[in-house]
Amino acid sequence: MKSLSVKLSVLFLIFVILLESILFFFLYVGIVSEQIYTETEDLKVRGRSHSNVLEKNFDAVTIKHVALMETEAATVIVVTDENNSIIENSNPVVNSMQQIIDNNQKEFPHPEGEIVEARWRSEPYLATLSPIESNGEVLGYIYMFLPTDIIRSRVQNLTSQFMLGGLFAVILTMITVVFLSHSITQPLIRMKEATKKMSTGFHHIELDIERDDELGDLSRSIQKLSDDLERIKKDRNKFLSDISHELRTPLTYIKGYADILKRPNLTDSQHAEYVTILQEESIRVTTLVTDLFDLAKMDQNEFLIKKEKIELCTFLHEVAAKFRGIAKEKNVTLNVRCDHQIILFVDPQRFSQVLINLLDNAFKHSQGTSTVNVDVIKTGDEVEIYVSDEGQGIPSEELPLIWDRLYRVDKSRSRSTGGSGLGLTIAKEIVEQHGGTIRVESKLGIGTTFIISLKGVK
Ligand SMILES: Nc1ncnc2c1ncn2[C@@H]1O[C@H](COP(=O)(O)OP(=O)(O)OP(=O)(O)O)[C@@H](O)[C@H]1O
Ligand SMILES: [Mg+2]
16 A cells, blocks of 8 residues: 555665765865865975075075974975985885985976875875975975875764765655655555545545646546446436336236126226226336436437438428317417528437427316417528426426436326426427527416527528
8 A cells, every 4th residue: 555655665765875975075075175175285385485585595404494383383394406315304214205206306396396105094194395496406305295194084973974964965865755655645645545435336435626837636536436326326316216116106006906807797988998008107117218218328328310301391290180180179379470481400209209298288287278389580591499388387496407317396196197207307408409599487386487599591
């Protein structure tokens, strides 16, 4: 579980420590060489200033004086004649000094002085050589010696300080890296756990969605996915229980009336009535199952639309003709007002299914003497088909819900208006598959109007 944070920390740590080591190394080497350079330059300058004095007065008193000046310092001065024989020295000349003096083959060293021993790590003394000249002639030499243990101890000090600083930097880096990787991986781990929970069927999760970065975006997406899943699960359960309820009612009727039919002594008219009820109920079940099957196909995008050219007004009159009988029976006037010559490119069977449902709803909800109108208005390349009735209307808070599967405003299943509540869902799908829209306007006690809009009409 922690492996991502461990990997991140180790990678970060290696990278930063490598970077720090390189920086520390260059800084250390730079400081040490600067220190050595300063020491040797200083030695050369002092040698040069002594030789300046001796060039003016190269006599025993001045030489002694010069040597005396160095006795208190850590450095050692040795003055020799032109043959490298020692004339004077500030401190005792030890073997290693003598060796340097003996090894000097230079008759004319640089007037500003030269370094004759620079190996501060291995040799006991750093040494410079300055000539004492007068009128182009070398009178003698000045050797300046600096004990290298002083330098070595200074470098040692520097090394310990660097080690301490390095250790401090590494600890600080480790703390930073662990903190950083923790703050990045912790939300990721929480998200992983959340998605794992979701995959086991537990859809309600709560993540930190306040973060203002990519991790926050990811959390929000997962949170939305979980909310959607939870909603879908609820919808599915409700849909399933609604379907079973819808099926159970007609099946109960069928079973009940089939039992009654078995009874002896039924009159012919009773027999005929019960058989009619059986027929009606089985038609109801068949319609419900066909509608559900249509919806399932729509959900899987397998619902085929076979478009062809139709003349709208003729088509509407044909559909309306199917309702003439019921119109007469219910004393409802049915008007189709369509004067234009409008060509539509639609699936005639599916499109009539939409109109039949709208007209069926209109008639089901029209009481007493009233009117159902079908009007067509064409503006530019857009056509609108209005199906309106003077029925009881739909309460405004229910209007958005009537498109939902199995939704009925009147929940009790009356035998006269008892549809399954799938008609509008299917109508909406069909219209949308034709690239159109369907909407509703309704006023309680006044009536309801459904409006289908289609574009690209000739
Ligand atoms: N013209 C209308 N006037 C009043 N209410 C309506 C009208 N049209 C639809 N409704 C309400 O909307 C609900 C859903 O309509 P829909 O056509 O989807 O289902 P249904 O007619 O009950 O059943 P089905 O169409 O599947 O046989 C109806 O049950 C009804 O309550
Ligand atoms: Mg209907």
